[in-house]
């Protein structure tokens with residue numbers, strides 16, 4: 001799938017995050033303080049990535065999860081900004097999601113820190 005395809009599908013803000021790995025400003029995303037039950041899907045390919053059951057309030061200003069769904073997330077070493085971080089991407093379409101850190105709650109100890117613009121929520125009915 002070409003990048004142009006995503007330009008049609010995404011807002012300019014979402015395109016910058018998903019396809020160019022920008023980061024939305026903290027506390028501005030629509031899912032930061034969002035607690036309905038359902039799944040968060042990839043904004044680009046619509047595969048389910050995270051469940052509300054693993055969402056928690058990390059206080060960092062971005063939606064945070066302690067686990068991801070199935071095997072839909074890829075992990076890449078990110079050495080930008082003079083830091084060693086682990087970038088997370090959608091495994092199916094390479095969309096940038098955010099980063100994963102080792103300071104999350106039990107049972108995983110992981111904090112998946114995700115841009116709201118990378119996600120589309122589907123409520124469980």
Ligand SMILES: [Zn+2]
Pocket residue numbers: 042043044045046047090091092093094095
């Ligand atoms: Zn995707």
